[in-house]
Amino acid sequence: MSSPLFLGLDSSTQSLKATAVDAELNVVFELALNFEKDLPQFNTTAGVHHGEDGLTVTSPTLLWVAAMDLLLGRMKEAGFEFGRVKAISGSGQQHGSVYWKKGASGILRNLAPAESLESQLADAFAIADSPIWMDSSTSAQCKALEEKLGGPQAVADLTGSRAYERFTGNQIAKVAVEKKEGYENTERISLVSSFVACLFTGAYAGIDYSDGAGMNLMDIRSKTWAPVAVEATAPGLADKLGEVVPSHADVGGIHNYHVERYGFDPSCRVIACSGDNPCSLAGLGLRRAGEIAISLGTSDTVFAALSEPKPSASEGHIFANPIDPDGYMALVCYKNGSMTREDIRNRAADGSWEKFDAAMASTPKGNEGRIGFYRKEPEITPPILSTGENRFDAHDAAVDSFPPEAEIRAVVEGQFLSMRLHGGNIGIEAQQILATGGASANKAILQVIADVFGVEVYTAARPNSASLGAAYRALHGWRCVDEGKFVSFAEIMESAPSFILAASPDMEAHEVYNSMLKRYAALEVKVMAAAK
Numbered sequence: 288m289s290s291p292l293f294l295g296l297d298s299s300t301q302s303l304k305a306t307a308v309d310a311e312l313n314v315v316f317e318l319a320l321n322f323e324k325d326l327p328q329f330n331t332t333a334g335v336h337h338g339e340d341g342l343t344v345t346s347p348t349l350l351w352v353a354a355m356d357l358l359l360g361r362m363k364e365a366g367f368e369f370g371r372v373k374a375i376s377g378s379g380q381q382h383g384s385v386y387w388k389k390g391a392s393g394i395l396r397n398l399a400p401a402e403s404l405e406s407q408l409a410d411a412f413a414i415a416d417s418p419i420w421m422d423s424s425t426s427a428q429c430k431a432l433e434e435k436l437g438g439p440q441a442v443a444d445l446t447g448s449r450a451y452e453r454f455t456g457n458q459i460a461k462v463a464v465e466k467k468e469g470y471e472n473t474e475r476i477s478l479v480s481s482f483v484a485c486l487f488t489g490a491y492a493g494i495d496y497s498d499g500a501g502m503n504l505m506d507i508r509s510k511t512w513a514p515v516a517v518e519a520t521a522p523g524l525a526d527k528l529g530e531v532v533p534s535h536a537d538v539g540g541i542h543n544y545h546v547e548r549y550g551f552d553p554s555c556r557v558i559a560c561s562g563d564n565p566c567s568l569a570g571l572g573l574r575r576a577g578e579i580a581i582s583l584g585t586s587d588t589v590f591a592a593l594s595e596p597k598p599s600a601s602e603g604h605i606f607a608n609p610i611d612p613d614g615y616m617a618l619v620c621y622k623n624g625s626m627t628r629e630d631i632r633n634r635a636a637d638g639s640w641e642k643f644d645a646a647m648a649s650t651p652k653g654n655e656g657r658i659g660f661y662r663k664e665p666e667i668t669p670p671i672l673s674t675g676e677n678r679f680d681a682h683d684a685a686v687d688s689f690p691p692e693a694e695i696r697a698v699v700e701g702q703f704l705s706m707r708l709h710g711g712n713i714g715i716e717a718q719q720i721l722a723t724g725g726a727s728a729n730k731a732i733l734q735v736i737a738d739v740f741g742v743e744v745y746t747a748a749r750p751n752s753a754s755l756g757a758a759y760r761a762l763h764g765w766r767c768v769d770e771g772k773f774v775s776f777a778e779i780m781e782s783a784p785s786f787i788l789a790a791s792p793d794m795e796a797h798e799v800y801n802s803m804l805k806r807y808a809a810l811e812v813k814v815m816a817a818a819k
């Protein structure tokens with residue numbers, strides 16, 4: 288008998304990744320595909336379509352479906368032994384929504400192994416383009432929800448966050464009005480995460496309570512849909528949402544489609560899928576107070592586990608913790624993450640990371656007092672829906688440009704000053720930082736994080752903590768099923784690899800950043816006022 292495996296899949300903004308671990312948490316297989324490069328027929332840029340209004344952002348739902356067969360097919364070609372997989376779980380970009388057409392449950396149930404998922408599900412969606420987390424087009428719906436529920440703090444106290452444009456409830460409210468027929472013809476709404484579970488079980492899978500917290504629809508304390516929010520959002524919505532399930536729940540067995548087509552064992556279980564940030568929290572095993580994570584991907588996020596939710600109406604989110612049924616996580620999200628760093632790299636360093644790093648090395652920490660704000664996309668934190676750039680000299684005077692090397696340092700320093708400011712505002716205080724995501728491989732960026740926060744920064748051997756976390760959660764959920772009770776996640780993590788010290792703080796530089804932080808906060812207020 289070959290040893291068991293646990294498979295995690297991360298359906299993110301730009302890619303679909305698979306990570307398989309054995310029962311001792313060793314990574315035995317990894318593979319990823321890139322939506323833009325590997326599925327060019329969907330004509331996306333970095334996995335998405337931007338609307339002409341500059342605010343609407345969607346992805347074709349069928350792209351995600353086609354990606355699943357493509358990845359599983361490549362895994363088969365690479366000799367991955369599907370028959371050893373005891374359980375699968377998934378991670379999905381948070382907040383994105385999928386609209387299953389009336390009758391789609393029958394299509395899912397009857398999936399035939401000889402045909403592709405794409406051809407069989409081509410007519411399964413009532414709305415072809417899924418709104419995703421990058422969308423900022425629902426300010427009117429957010430305002431309406433806050434008015435109906437008694438203001439931003441009331442919405443935050445109930446759901447964990449004030450109304451945010453990208454949160455799924457507000458997206459659904461817009462769809463219900465602008466695509467009325469499609470909405471009425473919808474039998475079930477999935478998140479990207481629960482959608483991944485549907486593709487494996489061939490049935491509608493429940494939304495887990497960690498990702499469900501990113502919808503402005505769930506009561507953050509009882510972890511059930513909040514009727515007042517659901518009713519305020521769209522007519523008939525309660526019937527389209529299904530159940531909220533614990534993140535470690537077994538949501539069904541693998542569908543015969545995957546048994547026949549890829550060689551999965553028919554006894555393989557599917558564990559509830561969750562959001563990419565919750566899965567990263569699981570992949571990093573965050574639990575100690577003062578241990579925080581910074582994820583540097585398409586979005587940048589800073590998050591930490593916490594025991595008592597203190598939702599803020601001004602910034603950040605409280606989600607349910609995916610590995611501790613009684614716990615919570617706090618998170619601050621930025622839309623101007625990797626793509627904005629890449630944009631500055633392209634403009635100031637001829638598109639070369641080597642030149643980018645050389646610029647970081649040749650400029651003084653603190654950038655001689657220069658501070659910059661860069662919004663290639665409308666920003667979430669702080670909420671500024673117009674794109675643009677603002678630069679200030681050491682005397683807080685606005686300037687039009689910085690020398691190229693200073694521009695590079697300014698984009699990096701600004702991002703982490705902002706994380707320290709806004710994370711701190713919602714109680715994310717670092718004693719130690721775990722960095723993850725693609726850009727966590729960049730030492731110059733990690734050094735800025737260590738210096739801004741004044742603490743050590745660690746990285747894992749692999750930067751894909753979301754798909755790894757999904758694989759860990761598959762093992763966790765499977766153990767809970769096997770033992771018929773909740774098993775602590777810490778027990779699962781006993782054999783997890785330790786982190787590597789990647790950057791230690793330079794305390795002199797930290798002092799420089801302490802005084803810059805006050806200026807940064809004041810300048811941000813100015814930038815926000817000017818952008819209105």
Ligand code: 5FX
Binds near residue numbers: 299563
């Ligand atoms: C979190 O709230 C976000 O909106 C993003 O980090 C997405 O999850 C990225 F996929």
